[in-house]
Amino acid sequence: MASQHRKPRSAGPRVAGIRTPAIATAALTSVALLSQTANAAPSDDGKPSLEEVEKKVDDLYRQAESATEKYNAAKEKTTKQRKRVDSLLDDVAQRTQKLNEAREELGSYAAAQYRTGASAPDTATFLLADTPQDYLDQNQLMSRVTDRQKGAVDDYVTEQSATMRKRQEAAESLASLTDTQSDLRTAKATVQKKLGDARKLLSRLTAQEKARLAAIEKQRQEKAARQAAELARAQAAAQAATPQESGGPSDTGAGSSSPSAPASPSDPSYDAKAEKALAFARAQIGKPYVWGAVGPGSYDCSGLTQAAWKAAGVTLPRTTYDQVNAGTTVSLTDARPGDLVFFYDDISHVGVYIGNGMMIHAPKPGAYVREESIYYDGESGIHSVVRPA
Numbered sequence: 001m002a003s004q005h006r007k008p009r010s011a012g013p014r015v016a017g018i019r020t021p022a023i024a025t026a027a028l029t030s031v032a033l034l035s036q037t038a039n040a041a042p043s044d045d046g047k048p049s050l051e052e053v054e055k056k057v058d059d060l061y062r063q064a065e066s067a068t069e070k071y072n073a074a075k076e077k078t079t080k081q082r083k084r085v086d087s088l089l090d091d092v093a094q095r096t097q098k099l100n101e102a103r104e105e106l107g108s109y110a111a112a113q114y115r116t117g118a119s120a121p122d123t124a125t126f127l128l129a130d131t132p133q134d135y136l137d138q139n140q141l142m143s144r145v146t147d148r149q150k151g152a153v154d155d156y157v158t159e160q161s162a163t164m165r166k167r168q169e170a171a172e173s174l175a176s177l178t179d180t181q182s183d184l185r186t187a188k189a190t191v192q193k194k195l196g197d198a199r200k201l202l203s204r205l206t207a208q209e210k211a212r213l214a215a216i217e218k219q220r221q222e223k224a225a226r227q228a229a230e231l232a233r234a235q236a237a238a239q240a241a242t243p244q245e246s247g248g249p250s251d252t253g254a255g256s257s258s259p260s261a262p263a264s265p266s267d268p269s270y271d272a273k274a275e276k277a278l279a280f281a282r283a284q285i286g287k288p289y290v291w292g293a294v295g296p297g298s299y300d301c302s303g304l305t306q307a308a309w310k311a312a313g314v315t316l317p318r319t320t321y322d323q324v325n326a327g328t329t330v331s332l333t334d335a336r337p338g339d340l341v342f343f344y345d346d347i348s349h350v351g352v353y354i355g356n357g358m359m360i361h362a363p364k365p366g367a368y369v370r371e372e373s374i375y376y377d378g379e380s381g382i383h384s385v386v387r388p389a
Contacts, residue, residue, distance in 0.1 A: 050209055054216060057198050058377075061364045064194035066348040068291040068300055069319050071187035074180055075292065076318045081177040088170035095163040102156040191291050195365050224373035228357025231332065231374075235356075238333050273312040273389050274338025280311035281352045281360040284369045289362040294318075299362045299369060301350050305340055308352055308360075312338075314389045320350045327388035335385045341374050342383040353385065 048056070205213065281304065290298035295307045302323060306316045316323050324342050335341070335353050343349040351361030354371065362369045363376070374382060 050205075050212055050216075053201055053205065053209075054213055057201050060194045060198040060201075062344070062348065064191050064198070064291065064365060065301065066344075066346055067187050067190040067194060069302065069321060069348050071184065071191060071292055072300070072302065073319045073321065074184040074187055078177065078180045078184055081173060081180055085170060085173045085177055088166060088173055092163060092166045092170055095159060095166060099156070099159045099163055102159055195291075198365075221373070221376070224375040224378075227375035227379065228373040231357035232355075234333055235335070270336075270338070270387070270389055273309075273314060274336065276312035277308040277314075277338050277352060278354055278360070281305075281308040281354075281369075284308075285360065285371065287362075287369045289365055289367050289369070291365060301362045304360075304362045304369060305350050305352055309388055312389070316388060320347050323350060323388070324384065324386055327386040330385050330387050332382065332385055336387070338387075338389075340386045340388055342386065343377065343381045344383055347383055 202210075284295070284299060284304060284307075287295075288298045289300060291300050292303075293299050294303035299307065302318060302320045305323060306318060309316050316326050320342060323340060324347050327340070330336075330339065337353060337355045339353040341351050341353050341359055343351075349361070351359035351372075351374065353359050353374065357374055358371055359374050360369065360371055363372065
């Protein structure tokens with residue numbers, strides 16, 4: 001499913017980093033302290049290095065999140081198909097009732113003809129009539145009855161044909177629903193397996209190794225924060241230069257192949273909606289990530305963005321694969337608070353941009369909704385930025 005919506009990345013120009021001597025010194029110190037652990041080769045006993053464990057766990061979480069989006073898509077499709085099947089079955093039941101009524105009407109006509117002798121020859125009917133006028137009246141009546149009988153037969157045949165078509169349609173929809181339910185179970189099992197594998201890897205780490213892993217994560221967060229600050233400076237510069245520029249397209253820093261909107265003055269209507277979406281997202285900070293969750297107590301990534309924009313009166317699709325197409329793609333430099341930031345080539349993660357290179361997102365299993373740099377997984381992880389309203 002993801003392949004239907006996948007967008008190839010383009011190598012757009014990026015904002016150059018600026019690093020002060022103090023930051024550089026701190027970074028070098030961190031690298032020196034971790035070099036004997038994080039970058040160590042596998043031990044002689046075949047146990048993977050801490051760096052390998054970290055990469056494997058990250059990969060498993062990524063795969064679990066991708067499977068989560070497939071689960072979300074299958075679940076949404078199942079819900080729609082079940083409604084359609086229920087509607088078709090109701091229609092079939094109503095048509096069957098009409099078919100039975102038409103059949104009963106035909107039976108009553110046949111019984112009436114038998115009782116009245118309507119099939120007798122005209123000569124016999126004339127001779128048996130009390131007066132010539134009685135014969136004429138009876139003949140006109142039978143003509144009208146015959147027309148009604150023909151109409152009843154036509155209605156019966158039409159209804160029978162329509163009912164058979166609806167029954168076939170319902171049977172096909174039921175088969176499709178069964179297939180989708182199978183996809184749903186497969187996606188769910190995949191998520192659970194990936195998460196289980198990640199937990200097993202982490203459970204094998206010693207307390208010292210877990211502490212070192214936390215230090216590596218902290219180093220990565222510090223780097224992401226520096227990149228966010230660099231983007232914030234670039235956005236401020238672009239905003240300051242906008243009145244003097246002719247309104248040409250800005251450089252595409254988001255890595256998307258779709259046309260990007262040029263840098264433009266703030267849109268009050270969008271800003272008002274974005275403010276509501278961000279207020280909702282901030283109120284969810286601290287709630288746990290749960291795969292397949294749409295709130296209010298927990299969320300997955302696309303469940304959070306969907307709920308946030310719903311609070312602003314904007315309906316977004318359920319999955320990242322569809323949300324990425326639910327708006328206008330803009331450049332990274334032109335990103336504004338409220339925009340959706342998508343990640344990875346399979347578009348398996350999304351967050352709500354809050355400005356200054358930061359976002360609110362539901363990161364991964366075991367984590368909580370939080371504010372974080374959009375560079376949390378490196379610059380190459382950013383897929384595109386979309387303005388949903």
